[in-house]
Amino acid sequence: MKRFQLLLALVLSGALAQLHDPQDPAQFSALPEGYSVRFTAGAGEVRQAFLLQGDRAWPMARQLSFSGREVWRGLLPEKGPYRIRLRTPKGERLLGPFTPPPNPFRALAWVGKKGGYQIFPDRFQNGDPENDALALQDDEYNLNVLWQAGGGPRPYLSRWQDPPGPLHCCHQYYGGDLQGLWDRLPYLAELGVGLLYLNPIFRSGSAHGYDTHDYLQVAPRLGDEALLRRVLDRAHALGLRVLFDFVPNHTGLGFWAFQDVVRQGPASPYWNWYFVKRYPFRPGDAGAYEAWWGVASLPKLNTGNPEVRAYLLSVAERWVRFGFDGLRVDVPEDLLEAKAFFRELKARVRAVNPEAYLVGEIWRRAPDWVGEGAFDSLMNYALGRDVVLRYAQGLHPALFGAPRALTLLAEAYALYPEAAAAMGFNLISSHDTSRLLSDLGGDRAKARLAWALLFGLPGTPVVFQGEECALLGEKEPGDLQRRPIPWEACDAGMQAFLQGLYRLKAEEAALRGSYFATYLAEGGLLSFFRGEGEERLLLAFNNQKAPASLPLPEGLWRDLLSGKAFQARAEVPGMGALYLKRASR
Numbered sequence: 001m002k003r004f005q006l007l008l009a010l011v012l013s014g015a016l017a018q019l020h021d022p023q024d025p026a027q028f029s030a031l032p033e034g035y036s037v038r039f040t041a042g043a044g045e046v047r048q049a050f051l052l053q054g055d056r057a058w059p060m061a062r063q064l065s066f067s068g069r070e071v072w073r074g075l076l077p078e079k080g081p082y083r084i085r086l087r088t089p090k091g092e093r094l095l096g097p098f099t100p101p102p103n104p105f106r107a108l109a110w111v112g113k114k115g116g117y118q119i120f121p122d123r124f125q126n127g128d129p130e131n132d133a134l135a136l137q138d139d140e141y142n143l144n145v146l147w148q149a150g151g152g153p154r155p156y157l158s159r160w161q162d163p164p165g166p167l168h169c170c171h172q173y174y175g176g177d178l179q180g181l182w183d184r185l186p187y188l189a190e191l192g193v194g195l196l197y198l199n200p201i202f203r204s205g206s207a208h209g210y211d212t213h214d215y216l217q218v219a220p221r222l223g224d225e226a227l228l229r230r231v232l233d234r235a236h237a238l239g240l241r242v243l244f245d246f247v248p249n250h251t252g253l254g255f256w257a258f259q260d261v262v263r264q265g266p267a268s269p270y271w272n273w274y275f276v277k278r279y280p281f282r283p284g285d286a287g288a289y290e291a292w293w294g295v296a297s298l299p300k301l302n303t304g305n306p307e308v309r310a311y312l313l314s315v316a317e318r319w320v321r322f323g324f325d326g327l328r329v330d331v332p333e334d335l336l337e338a339k340a341f342f343r344e345l346k347a348r349v350r351a352v353n354p355e356a357y358l359v360g361e362i363w364r365r366a367p368d369w370v371g372e373g374a375f376d377s378l379m380n381y382a383l384g385r386d387v388v389l390r391y392a393q394g395l396h397p398a399l400f401g402a403p404r405a406l407t408l409l410a411e412a413y414a415l416y417p418e419a420a421a422a423m424g425f426n427l428i429s430s431h432d433t434s435r436l437l438s439d440l441g442g443d444r445a446k447a448r449l450a451w452a453l454l455f456g457l458p459g460t461p462v463v464f465q466g467e468e469c470a471l472l473g474e475k476e477p478g479d480l481q482r483r484p485i486p487w488e489a490c491d492a493g494m495q496a497f498l499q500g501l502y503r504l505k506a507e508e509a510a511l512r513g514s515y516f517a518t519y520l521a522e523g524g525l526l527s528f529f530r531g532e533g534e535e536r537l538l539l540a541f542n543n544q545k546a547p548a549s550l551p552l553p554e555g556l557w558r559d560l561l562s563g564k565a566f567q568a569r570a571e572v573p574g575m576g577a578l579y580l581k582r583a584s585r
Contacts, residue, residue, distance in 0.1 A: 019039055019040040019041070020037075020038070020039035020040075020084060020095060020096075020098065022037075022098045022099065022100050022101060023101055025104070025105040025367075025370075025371050025372070025417035025419070025420075026038070026367065026414070026415060026416060026417050027039065028100055028101065028104055029104055029105045029106070029107070029417035029418050029419035029420070030079075030104045030105065030106040030107065030419060031075070031107050031418060031419060031422060031514060032107060032109040033075065033513075034075040034076055034077045034078070035075065035076040035077075035078075035079055035100065035104065036073060036075060036417070036418035036419070036514075037051055037060070037073070037074050037075070037076055037082070037084075038063070038071055038072060038073045038074075038418070039060075039071070039072050039084060039095070040069060040070070040071055040072075040414070041069065041070050041072065042068065042069055042070070043065065043068050043069055043070055044070075044089075045070075045088055045089075046062075046070065046072060046086050046087070046088055047087045047088060047089065048086070048087040049072045049074070049084060049085065049086050049087070050074070050084070050085045051074040051075075051076055051082055051083075051084060052082060052083040052084070052085055052096075053076060053078075053080060053081070053082045053083075054080075057085070058074050058075065058076065058077075059074065060072045060073060060074035060084070061073060061074070061517070061532075062517075063413075063515075063516070063517045063518075064410040064413060064414050064516075064517065064518050065410070065518050066406070066407045066410035066411060066414075066518065067407060067411070071410075071413075071414045073418070073515075079100050079104070080100070081096075081097045081098065081099055081100075082096060082097065082098055082100075083095060083096035083097050083098065084096055084098075103372055104372065104419075105370070105371050105372045105417050105419045105420070106372065106419060107376075107418075107419035107420075107422035107423050107514065108355055108357055108376065108423060109355075110241065110355060111195075111357050111376065111377075111422065111423040111459075111460060112422050112423055112424065112458065112459050112460050112512060112513075112514070113194060113505075113506065113512045114192065114193065114194020114195060114239075114460070114502070114505060114506045115192060115193060115194060115195070115455065115460060115461045115462070115463065115501070115502045115505045115506075116193065116194070116195035116196070116197060116425070116460045116461065116462035116463065117188055117191070117193040117195070117196055117197070117462065117463050117465065118196075118197045118198075118199070118427070118430060118431070118462055118463070118464045118465055119181060119196060119197065119198045119199065119465055120176075120199045120208075120431045120464075120465060120482060121176050121177060121178065121180075121181065121198065121199060121201060121209075121222055122135075122173060122174055122175070122176040122177075122207045122208075122221075122222075123174055123176050123207075123465070123482050123483065123484045123485065124176045124180055124181060124184070124465055124484075124485060125176055125177075125180025125181065125183060125184050125485070125487075126160055126174065126175035126176050126177060126180050127177055127178070127179030127180030127181070127182065127183045128177050128179040128180070128223070129175060131175075131177060131220060131221055131222070131223065132157055132173065132175040132221065133157065134220040134221045135155070135157065135173040135175075135207070135221035136155055136156075136157065136173070137220075138203060138204065138205060138213060138219065138220065138221065138254070139155040139171060139205055139206070140155075140171070140205030140206055140211060140252060140253055140254070140297045141154055141155050141171065141205075142205075142254075143205065143253040143254050143259075143283050143284075144253060144283055144284035144296070144297060145282040145283055145284050145285075146282055146283075146284035146285055146296070147284055153165075153166055153167055154171075155167060155171035155172070155173065156171075156172060156173070157173050157174075157175070158172055158173065158174050159174075160174055160175070160484050161484075161486070162174075164478055164479075164480060164483060168478050168479055168480070168482065168483075169207075169208070169478070169479040169482065170206040170207055170208055171206060171207060172207065173207055173221065174207075174484045175221075176222075176484065177221065177222045177223055178201070178218070178222045178223035178227045178228060178231050179223060179227060181198075181231055182227070182230060182231050182234060185231070185234050185235055185238055185240065186238065188238075188240065189238040189239060189240060190499075191468065191495075191498070191499050191502055192499055192501075192502025192503050192505070192506060193240060193463075193502065194239060194240060194241065194460075194506065195240065195241050195242075195243070195325075195460055195462070196235060196240050196241070196242045196243065197242075197243045197245070197328055197359075197462060198242065198243065198244055198245060199245050199431060200212065200219075200244075200245045200247060201218055201219060201222055201228070201244065201245075202214060202215055202216070202217060202218060202219060203217045203218070203219045203220065203254075204219055204252055204254075205252040205253060205254050205297060206252075206297070207482075208431070208482075209245070210245075210247050210250075210298070210330060211250075211251070211252030211253070211254075211297050211298055212247050212251050212252050212255060213251075213252050213253075213254035213255055213256075214254075214255070214256070215312075215315040216315065216318065228322075229322075229323070232322075232323045232324070233323075236323070241325035241326070241357075242323075242324055242325055243324065243325060243326045243327055243328050243357065243359065244319055244324045244327050244328075245327070245328050245330060246315070246316055246319075246327045246328065246329050246330065247330040248301065248303065248312045248329065248330075248332075248335060248341070249292060249300060249301060249303070249330065249331050249332075249334045249335050250291065250292040250298040250299060250300045250301055251298075251299060251301060252297060252298070253283045253284070253296075253297055253299070255299075257270035257273045257274075258270075258273075258274060258283075258299055261273070261274055261276065262281075262283055265279045265280060266279065272302060272305050272307075273301060273302055273305060273307070273308050274289055274290070274299050274300065274301065274302060275289060275290035275300060275302060276288065276289045277289060277290070283296075284296045284297070292331065292334065300334075301335075302336065303335045303336045303337060303338075303341055304336040304337050309341060309344070312341075312345075313344060313345055313348050316345055316348065316349055317348055317349060317352050320349050320352045320353050320356050321352050321353075324356075325353070325355070325356065325357060326349075326356045326357030326358055326359070326376075327349070327356075327357075327358060327359070328359040328360075328361065328379070328425075329342070329345075329358070329359065329360050329361060329375070330361055331361055332360045332361060332362065332369070332375075333362060333369075339369075339374065342358075342360070342374060342375065343373040343374065345358070346358055346373065346374070346375075347373075357376055357377075357423065358375050358376050358377075359375060359376065359377050359378070359379060359425045360374075360375040360377075360378050360379070361378075361379050362378040362379065363378075363379065363381040363382065364381075364382055365382045365412060365415060366378060367415050367416050367417075367420075370416060370417065370420045371417070371420075376420070376423045377420060377423045377424050377425040377459065378425070379425055379427060379430075380424050380425055380426045380427065380459070381427065381433075382412065383409070383412060383424070383426055383457065384426055384427045384428035384429075384454060385428060385433070386408065387405055387408045387409060387412075388428055388450050388453050388454050388457075389428050389436070389439055389440075389450060390405070391405040391450075391453065391526065391541070391543050392440060392446045392447070392449045392450035392453065392543060393439075393440060393446065393543075394446060394524070394543045394544060394545070394575065395543075397523045397524050397544070401521075401523055401524055401543075402521035402522060402523060402524055402525050402526035402541075402543070403521040403522070405521065405526050406518055406521035406526055406528065407521075409457075409516070409518075409528070410518050413458075413516050418514050418515075419514070421458040421459060421514045421516065422458060422459065422513070422514030423459060423460075424457065424458055424459020424460060425459065425460055425462060426454055426457055426459050426460060426461050426462060427454075427461070427462040427463075427464070428450060428451075428454055429464045429467060429481065430462075430464050431464065431479075431481065431482055432475070433475055433481065434473060434474045434475040434476075434481055435464070435466075435467060435471055435472060435473040435474075435481045436450060436451075436467055437467075437470055437471065437472050438472045438473055438474045438481070442472065444470060444491075444493075444494065445575040445576075446543075446575060447470065447494070448494070448497055448575075448577075449541060449542075449543060449575050449576065449577060451463075451497070451498060451501060452501065452541065452561075452577035452579075453526075453541050453577065455501040455502075455504070455505055455511070456511070456528075456530065456539045456541075456577075456579070457516070458513070458514045458515070458516050458530070459514075461501075461505065463498065464481070465485060466485040466490075467498075468490070468494055468495045468498040468499075469485065469486075469487070469489070469490035469491050469494065469495060470490075470491035470493075470494040471483075471485070471486075500561070504560055504561075504579060508531075508535070508537065508560070508579075508581075509531060509535040510530040510531025510532075510535045510536055510537040510581075511530055511531070511537065513530070513531050515529075515530065515531050515532055516528060516529070516530060517529040517530075519538065520550065520551070522548075523544065523548065524542050524543040524544035524548060525540065525541075525542055525548040525550060525572060526540070526541045526542075526543070527539060527540040527541070527550055534582070535581075536581075536582065537560075537579055537580060537581050538552070538553070538557065538578075538580040538581075539577070539578070539579055539580070540570065540572045540577065540578045540580065541572070541576075541577045541578075542572040542573065542574060542575065542576055542577075543575065544574060544575075545574040545575060546574050547571050547572060547573055547574055547576075548571070548572045548574075549569050549570070549571055549572075550569060550570045550571075550572055550578075551568070551569055552566060552567065552568055552569060552570055552580070555567070555582050555583075556582065556583045556584070557570065557580040557581065557582055557583060558580065558581055558582075558583040559578045559579060559580055560579040560580075560581055561577065561578065561579050562578075565583060566580065
């Protein structure tokens with residue numbers, strides 16, 4: 001980020017006219033269709049640009065314009081030395097030659113081609129009531145001595161329609177399981193989902209599953225390994241890829257290594273797997289050992305210990321070998337020697353499956369966390385909540401209008417490699433946030449606007465379970481976004497709307513690719529291009545109540561959402577969106 005700010009300051013001061021560094025993944029990365037090459041210039045400093053390789057030349061185009069600078073982009077069909085020829089107001093200039101990096105950051109061909117969906121298993125579908133009571137046998141309460149002594153409420157089972165109670169977040173169980181997921185896989189395929197992200201499914205002490213008791217065993221309350229095998233096989237047969245949730249920073253109280261420390265203290269061979277401050281101690285006493293955010297049920301692992309690293313890496317390898325298509329990593333920045341750990345994790349996982357997809361739970365912009373030796377994508381809350389949600393709130397343009405939204409989008413796409421944009425894991429809501437409709441005060445039009453914008457961005461739009469039903473659920477208090485899905489009350493209109501967006505994502509080449517280019521932003525009117533050539537789309541959004549008029553490039557354009565045709569200008573409805581494609585008469 002400091003490098004980005006320095007370069008921006010130099011560009012704005014006129015001290016740096018052009019920038020291209022092939023060693024910077026934001027400037028050179030590998031896409032399925034070729035190699036993305038970009039350079040940065042001050043606004044108006046370049047009139048034309050070409051990529052040169054041998055006796056061949058390819059045009060570059062102005063991709064992003066914002067904050068007094070421009071990003072130009074071209075595509076090389078093959079890797080090899082190249083130059084960049086610029087035509088400027090002062091004449092022609094030749095940059096280079098440049099040598100590509102030996103192993104540029106590469107976009108996986110399958111990622112970003114369809115929309116995604118997040119499953120919180122306990123609250124998705126109860127397919128097998130016979131395993132519900134097994135949750136109480138594994139619950140943290142059985143191990144947390146201080147909780148038992150405190151006399152607070154105990155974990156309990158609920159019927160699907162029961163209201164949330166005081167333990168709703170973590171220890172009120174509704175019985176959702178892998179059988180329920182297996183039953184609903186055809187529904188997800190019909191919705192148009194192509195990527196599933198599962199919250200933790202391994203043996204743990206809570207409904208959320210982030211307090212792992214056994215990384216190598218499916219939680220009995222959810223099913224067993226044979227059922228997981230059936231789920232993955234059916235998902236793959238229906239065209240769905242599946243990510244598991246990996247939690248390497250901390251375990252639960254029931255993890256075998258932690259329990260050995262409880263029993264043997266310093267004599268335990270696993271003593272140095274944790275950070276024990278005093279012994280003996282009672283499980284549940286966060287003052288006696290380091291725990292994630294001081295939560296006593298989440299004792300922190302010492303990932304600086306080679307034995308711990310080796311164990312965790314073997315876990316990830318095991319489940320990728322089992323058939324998962326990748327993994328989402330919980331709180332990666334909190335690990336010791338984190339970047340070295342994840343560099344090795346990626347190498348080990350990719351050795352098992354060269355197409356495995358790795359996503360890190362980092363909420364802010366952090367380009368140093370993506371790359372060939374890091375994650376393929378972060379969880380892009382920085383796009384979904386900081387831009388899409390704020391824009392969809394429909395504030396006065398002076399507070400947060402289209403110019404601000406487009407600038408933030410352009411800054412992000414300039415900062416990250418195009419390969420990272422292609423593999424973006426883009427979400428607005430999740431198990432850790434309020435539901436979108438609650439964030440928007442129950443306004444369905446605003447929610448549809450937000451979803452249309454999210455699905456229009458490069459990468460994979462990920463929908464939290466039940467959002468297609470237009471559910472409400474505030475995070476505070478009580479984590480009500482985690483309530484079981486009342487499938488019988490699913491809003492058919494919102495369901496059909498999202499199904500239409502999933503369909504367009506899968507069918508339109510421009511939406512499956514990575515190319516994003518700024519177009520126009522005025523007041524509440526936001527617009528940008530996706531894709532190039534004949535398949536190019538012009539997407540337009542309006543976060544104000546009154547219609548807005550969008551000037552169009554030459555030709556006839558048809559809206560893929562409504563079927564309406566426009567020429568010269570298009571009317572963007574209040575709180576509405578257009579997905580415009582050039583049409584023949």
